[in-house]
Amino acid sequence: MKPKNKIIIVDDHMLFSQSLELLINSFKDFEVINRFENGKVFISYLQENIDSEVDLILLDVNMPVLDGVSTMKWIKENRPNLKVIALSVNDDEEIIIKMLTNGAKGYLLKDTSPEIFRNGIVSVIEKGFFFTELVSGMLVKKANSDATKVNLKDKEIIFIKHACTEKTYKEIASEMCLSPKTIDGYRECLFDKLEIKTRIGLVLYAIKNKIVLV
Amino acid sequence: MKPKNKIIIVDDHMLFSQSLELLINSFKDFEVINRFENGKVFISYLQENIDSEVDLILLDVNMPVLDGVSTMKWIKENRPNLKVIALSVNDDEEIIIKMLTNGAKGYLLKDTSPEIFRNGIVSVIEKGFFFTELVSGMLVKKANSDATKVNLKDKEIIFIKHACTEKTYKEIASEMCLSPKTIDGYRECLFDKLEIKTRIGLVLYAIKNKIVLV
DNA sequence: AACGACAAGGGTATTTTCCCCCTTTTTTTA
DNA sequence: TAAAAAAAGGGGGAAAATACCCTTGTCGTT
The missing domain is CATH 1.10.10.10 (Winged helix-like DNA-binding domain superfamily/Winged helix DNA-binding domain)
Incomplete structure (x- = not known):
């Protein structure tokens, strides 16, 4: 039996995070090894466990104390090789772009189907990235609009x-x-x-x- | 062994709804007997199963096709004895008030802890209602502000x-x-x-x- | 007859909007 | 590196719009 892929969930929604753990543990090749309720405690954990063998982080965007974007920035600076999938309830373009430009390998809405969810995890671990059509569409749209965008001083x-x-x-x-x-x-x-x-x-x-x- | 309380989940967030079912089924005295992805299909089910012996509905507020408030209105008209707990990701005061005035017995945020969640279900089934401090606070605030409210023509x-x-x-x-x-x-x-x-x-x-x- | 609501006018002070102009840095470029 | 070109701060003046106050008349209710 080959070792399971280790996943960490960072999300302040306790109900969601607990339920998600149940779901992931029901996939036979994955296991949730830790859950944290905000970016701050997660970063503390990373600092105290330099050689943590985690394969994937599921990082909520909307959290108190230290939000997803700030956490992502820290990861980009300090653990650039960590694979992160951003999780969010909404599809706020600005936030999605920020998470991706700070190194998130994928972006999943919380109301994604379990199947797509599983695909995303597998894809990020194996291929290194996963984008739904929604997110790809946004990247293209953003790339185009960047040119015409007014920039305010x-x-x-x-x-x-x-x-x-x-x-x-x-x-x-x-x-x-x-x-x-x-x-x-x-x-x-x-x-x-x-x-x-x-x-x-x-x-x-x-x-x-x-x-x-x- | 006494019969389990029968619960129906109405929520378009497949991941959430599936995870929630796992959680509820892990409580030994409850079981999810059905899940629906919006108010429309849920109402169809109710119409075709007049004598459905469901004990509690967990009704999401934000759904496509037929949203929580509209579904709640239908229930108030046609199945006033159904016990419903409204579920939502946000604490929009207006929506909460609408759900409650249309007969919802409780209102839970989706990021509630599993413990409070379980308490809510038990409380609604046994006592007929469950309000968190957040919701009670809103009811009081609303009652007060109603008096001073400006009404525009x-x-x-x-x-x-x-x-x-x-x-x-x-x-x-x-x-x-x-x-x-x-x-x-x-x-x-x-x-x-x-x-x-x-x-x-x-x-x-x-x-x-x-x-x-x- | 009295009252309140609605619609509208007169008059005016203030603010907003829109021109065209000037000087002093700062940045580009030839 | 010197000249040219933006960029940034400021000014005069005026038309238009906004904001304020006070009054008039017309309805429909009470």
Whole structure:
């Protein structure tokens, strides 16, 4: 009997994580050797067990204390050879891209079927990666949109955040230690770049693009 | 050996639903007798099996085809004695209230611990209800806020939706077939009621309260 | 007759939006 | 490396829109 592939689950959803362990252990060639409830305790474990022989990490994206993206960044820096599949309930494009650019080998939605789930695990362990059509599609879309994407400067971002309040431009100028005329310049430039005509449009843009949270 | 309590799971997340079945079947006094992937197929089942002896439904809130709230409404109309626990990944207050006012006996987040989960099932079957502190807190909060809540008239809602675009008030007036001065009155009245000072504030209010979606 | 709601006008102060212009760095490029 | 070109901060002025206050008239209820 050949040794089973060792898997670690990092997820704060206790019910999900426990259920997932049951499911994985029901696959005869895999076993869950550890579960952690957030990135912080998982990283502590890795630091204390330098030679841990884990084959695959199932890493939740939404966690308290240390989230998936931050954990992934640490892994990229310190354990670049660890194979990680990111798990998430939603298909937020931004997060998916961040996880993948930080070295995740795959991305699975939590409502994936057990079959696809198993395929993903096998594929990452054997071939080194696994992408569903959803994720591949996003990568392509992102690659295309990168070209046309407006990139906002830090000062502009700060201005936009202020613009999404009831402050007048004069007040914003004073808070940013700039002349109202400079603020006027920022505004006009943004209207141009974002193809909007009013401050309302700016607010809507900021919210849609999560520059401000509501 | 006394008969096990019969449970049905309605959830489109196949992985979750399958894992949950494993978990529940591991409790010795419960068994999952059926799983359905949305409200529609579940209701079909109920209609074809009038005398189904199910003790408890675990009903997911977010489903395609027929969501949790709609399914709950049907149950309230047609099978008011069915015991239902609503399941959800998020704690959206509005949804929770809707599920409960439509007769759900309990509300559990999917990341609840297996222990609390088991308690919930037992409590609903034996006592008829189960509320976590989170949900109880919401019920109280809702009860209080109902009193002070601003209620907006239909025309005001329409105006707000227009105000959340780049249209000028003059254009909005024309679209609503009213004088710009009337619109001005709407605006002033809303600023007063909502304790805001600018159109930006109105936009933020509308988005926060889901009058407009972004 | 009184009242509140709705629609709308008059008038005005403030803010927003939009031009065109200037100077001083900083960055590119020839 | 010097010249050219952006980028960044600021200004004048004005039209348009927004915000505020106060008044009028018309309905339908009470």
